[in-house]
Amino acid sequence: MENTEEFVKRYFDKSVTDRERAIFEGAIALGAIYHQFVGTPICKSKDVIKTLEEAIKKTMQLQPYRESIEVKIHPNLIKGQKDHEYDYETLKGKHLDIKVKAKYGSARASVRMRYIPEIDFTLMYIEKLEK
Amino acid sequence: MENTEEFVKRYFDKSVTDRERAIFEGAIALGAIYHQFVGTPICKSKDVIKTLEEAIKKTMQLQPYRESIEVKIHPNLIKGQKDHEYDYETLKGKHLDIKVKAKYGSARASVRMRYIPEIDFTLMYIEKLEK
Amino acid sequence: MENTEEFVKRYFDKSVTDRERAIFEGAIALGAIYHQFVGTPICKSKDVIKTLEEAIKKTMQLQPYRESIEVKIHPNLIKGQKDHEYDYETLKGKHLDIKVKAKYGSARASVRMRYIPEIDFTLMYIEKLEK
């Protein structure tokens, strides 16, 4: 494991700090989650939502240096009750509230993605840096 | 519900049979599943695999006229044990064995997608038609 | 080529007609296009839209038995002019009008996907069958 990381480090600019690397890894996760899962069919059912939240969390946590991932899909913004065959929606950025904590060496970056109504945009941002 | 289907039917060619409509709906599901979920991080962990299988099944079942969906991700074709940070893979067509049963009116179409080694191709096909 | 098709045919239910196979192939294309490309960043720029339309058309035409694919992304439904950094959108089903003509043997199926405001749904349907 350490050997793999030593090998990988050669590709990185020498001046990259642990804190910058933590930011890098967290940001990749946000871009990845959005573009992998947007478009998935979804409805207000708690069971469907919880299962998708779990799948996003567990699969995306496999990428390097993710310490934790919290996934919240907002059911109140989803229109479908699945009352008839065409009554469902597909996942959009505005439904998502994602927090990723990435850790590299002694540094931690907490990054987040959520919809900001004032700018009508699903914003990705660095919420908190430790160290 | 019936009203929605009556409305929707106007868009379809008048000569479409129930059997053809069932094929149509099943085929959409196969194309959708492949192109939505390929690329998702995955490893040999049974827990990760089972959670992703469940999410695929429950979300894709929301689309119209899916009677049942079976999702199998083959762990033996996945390389990662997540022994180190870069030890995982992303979902590819060859990992998938998907069966979708679509029902429309009195007709049922069972369609399937799975990797066929002889042609090195993840084939989508109509396995069984009822009526 | 014929040999590959002969091999592949063994997987299909024996009662499948050419017309049903054409429907099957067209439907896969619709499901695939939606779930592959929804989520892609997009803005009102004609150049960006045209390039994405071309890429969808040319890549999705590689799948089996697609005779032609027409891709139209509606610029009037897209909000961003890219006047500032956060002024763009991501591709949604409602932006798309896709026609796929699939041909198998002597049969042709023209299938389509487009947003239907009355049901607030991006409907996939069989527009026309020949033979």
Added chain:
Amino acid sequence: MENTEEFVKRYFDKSVTDRERAIFEGAIALGAIYHQFVGTPICKSKDVIKTLEEAIKKTMQLQPYRESIEVKIHPNLIKGQKDHEYDYETLKGKHLDIKVKAKYGSARASVRMRYIPEIDFTLMYIEKLEK
């Protein structure tokens, strides 16, 4: 535009430097490109490859603070010549060589994604930092 950025900045940890923000934006692009486009049908045809490269570049450049994006899809790693109906492949990480230059304030981050055979992994890394 400046007003939007001032608004957005409130969401970020106060200690984030321009250099860290540039890394953040570049990293999002890498995660986004991989998970948006992996799975797209592809073959050795130069025309198909070039069109997809262009579409990736132009759409992903719409996200904030991307100064430039270079997209290279390696045709030699793709198996299909489209000699018969099933003779094509779908885009995988190993086909991609992507360089993103993100600029924020006076800082630039050049980040890259490409397949590294020694670790059988499509690595994302920070290639060069300016300032």
